[in-house]
Amino acid sequence: MLLSFLETTLPYGQILLILAVIFGFYMAWNIGANDVANAMGTSVGSGALTVTKAVIIAAIMEMAGAVLAGSDVTNTVRKGIFDPTAFEPMPLVLGFLAALLASAVWLQIATWKGWPVSTTHSIVGAVIGIAIMIGGPSVVSWGGVLKIAASWVTSPLCGGIISFLLFRLIQGKIINNKRPLQQAYRYAPYLVFYIGFVLTLVMVYKGLKNLKLDLNLGQALIVATIVGAICFVLSLAWVGKLRRKHEAERAELGVELEDDHPEGVPFVRKSDPDMDPILRPPLTEGSDTPSKRWEYRREFEYSRLEKIFGLLLVLSACFLAFAHGANDVANAIGPLAAVVDIVQTGEIAAKSAVPMWVLMLGGVGIVIGLATWGYKVMETVGKKITELTPSRGFAANIGAATTIVVASRMGMPISTTHTLVGAVLGIGLARGIGYLNLKIVREIAISWVITIPAGGGFAALFYLILNAFFGEGAK
Numbered sequence: 001m002l003l004s005f006l007e008t009t010l011p012y013g014q015i016l017l018i019l020a021v022i023f024g025f026y027m028a029w030n031i032g033a034n035d036v037a038n039a040m041g042t043s044v045g046s047g048a049l050t051v052t053k054a055v056i057i058a059a060i061m062e063m064a065g066a067v068l069a070g071s072d073v074t075n076t077v078r079k080g081i082f083d084p085t086a087f088e089p090m091p092l093v094l095g096f097l098a099a100l101l102a103s104a105v106w107l108q109i110a111t112w113k114g115w116p117v118s119t120t121h122s123i124v125g126a127v128i129g130i131a132i133m134i135g136g137p138s139v140v141s142w143g144g145v146l147k148i149a150a151s152w153v154t155s156p157l158c159g160g161i162i163s164f165l166l167f168r169l170i171q172g173k174i175i176n177n178k179r180p181l182q183q184a185y186r187y188a189p190y191l192v193f194y195i196g197f198v199l200t201l202v203m204v205y206k207g208l209k210n211l212k213l214d215l216n217l218g219q220a221l222i223v224a225t226i227v228g229a230i231c232f233v234l235s236l237a238w239v240g241k242l243r244r245k246h247e248a249e250r251a252e253l254g255v256e257l258e259d260d261h262p263e264g265v266p267f268v269r270k271s272d273p274d275m276d277p278i279l280r281p282p283l284t285e286g287s288d289t290p291s292k293r294w295e296y297r298r299e300f301e302y303s304r305l306e307k308i309f310g311l312l313l314v315l316s317a318c319f320l321a322f323a324h325g326a327n328d329v330a331n332a333i334g335p336l337a338a339v340v341d342i343v344q345t346g347e348i349a350a351k352s353a354v355p356m357w358v359l360m361l362g363g364v365g366i367v368i369g370l371a372t373w374g375y376k377v378m379e380t381v382g383k384k385i386t387e388l389t390p391s392r393g394f395a396a397n398i399g400a401a402t403t404i405v406v407a408s409r410m411g412m413p414i415s416t417t418h419t420l421v422g423a424v425l426g427i428g429l430a431r432g433i434g435y436l437n438l439k440i441v442r443e444i445a446i447s448w449v450i451t452i453p454a455g456g457g458f459a460a461l462f463y464l465i466l467n468a469f470f471g472e473g474a475k
Contacts, residue, residue: 012470013343016093020343021361023100024336028365030107031119032062033373035366035417039321040374041116042393042424045382048310049317051375057314058321058374059367065325066363067356081124082131082139089342094466095130095459096335102126102458106451111373114380115447118415123335124148125455132456133463145452152448155415156422158407163399164426170395171430174305181301184308185243189235191312191394196231198398199319200224201405246304253300310390316397323404324416325366333362381421384440386428396423418448 010016039061040054049057084092103122110117124145131140174183204220215223337358382388388396400416400423407414421444428436 010090010093010343016097016343016470017340019097020100020336020339023097023104024333024358025361025365027100027104027107027123027336028333028362029369029372030104030111032366032369032371033111034107034117034369034377035119035324036062036321036370036374036378039317039324040370041378041381041420042388042396043313043317043382044375044378046310046313046388046390046393048313048390048393051378054317054378055371055374057318058370061318061321062325062366062370063363065322066366067359081127081141081144082135084338086139087134089347090470091134091467093339093342094470095134095463096339098133098459098463098466099123099126099130099455100335101462102129103455105458106454109454110447110451111376113443113447114376114384115444116377116381116417116421117447117451118417120415121148121448121451122455125452126459127335128452129456129459130463133460148452151414151418154407155403155418156425158403158414159400159419159422160426160429162402162426163396163423164430166399166402167392167395167427167430170391175302175391179301180305181246184305185239188239188308188312189232192235192238192315193228193232195228195312195316195319195398197224197228198401198405199316199323200227202319202323202401242304242308249304250300306390309394313390313394313397316394316401320397320401325363333358336361380440380444381424384437385421385424385444386431386435386437388424388427392427396420396427399423399426 036054036058040049040058043049044051044054087095100123103119103126106122106125107117107119128140128145174180174187177183201220201224204215204223337355340355340358382393386392397420400420403419403423404414404416407419425436425441
């Protein structure tokens, strides 16, 4: 296998292959370090998962997505930035190497600063840079670039709006109800159904598309509905078990809830079961009368309520991590596979086959990156933009997933990173703009705008360096 890998047709071929593997792994490492926030930032920020548990779960799901559902054939140049068949093999190989290294360097800078940026935009910016270096500005499809730039607005806006509406619905139906825990038992199976339904569509449109599951909209909806129905049935048993557990805890702690009374709020009796219920006035702003016992009941209910949403949040994060591993591993292995194909065959093809070892390399790189530096961007998404609880994090994840499904079906250029950040912003706005850290929001927005030119600039620089060493092979 090693000997066949080292068989090349271009000058310096073996050295170029080794560089491609190193740069591809470095790119995958930085994808894991930065993009892990897409799936796990909300779980860690809300307290549903520790950083260690998030890394372990994300490592398993990202690796599974990359290896099991990663692309077996990838476009040589993503997003149709330029036509690679119009160029000579050697300059194109050097260009792809420069693009891999450039996008990886920019991602590392962004991760060091804690900025959640789009890995797709990073590699696209780098590809634009090498296209200009090799063929000039006229070879770039600027219409495609403008569509990508439009996603800076459409991705966070759509994610924010859907998450805002979803969280307001959860607030109105569950959190602000006098019986939040009872409402959670009632609506949890429907939320689980929605998780299964929407995230199955995410898999079909964003992740499993690489398995050549050529499903039309009707077929995809049928599959998603079946998965959602299975999740609904399983959740009924789960909710029943939770209800029995909470009732046992209620009895152990002495928390007893009386029926609502028109003259006051339900009273929580912590002791003396023979004592008649005491009604307290409704809680009003500025009132000095709220009972400590009332607050105790609310604390009991909300703590269990957030644990329920914590489990739902982790479930949604697992789905998103799998889809991310399947989809975004191509950002690292696409140029790598192209380099391997060109160096070994000496020909340029519009599409390049991706060997399993390349998928494995990308998956391992993503996992190592997330395990070593993933915490930095997780902290920004999960804690620095706005304060998250499991219920808020759940709304953000599902809002982002819904946006991904709708945008993918409509053919809109969309960034998973931008969508998730927009969803978190929507959650903050649902509580009031004062709950947003506008300084962090501004830094993130600036990092998005400069990602493409930064990738292009680094790519141009690295192309000049590589050409100085290997340029003779292009003559």
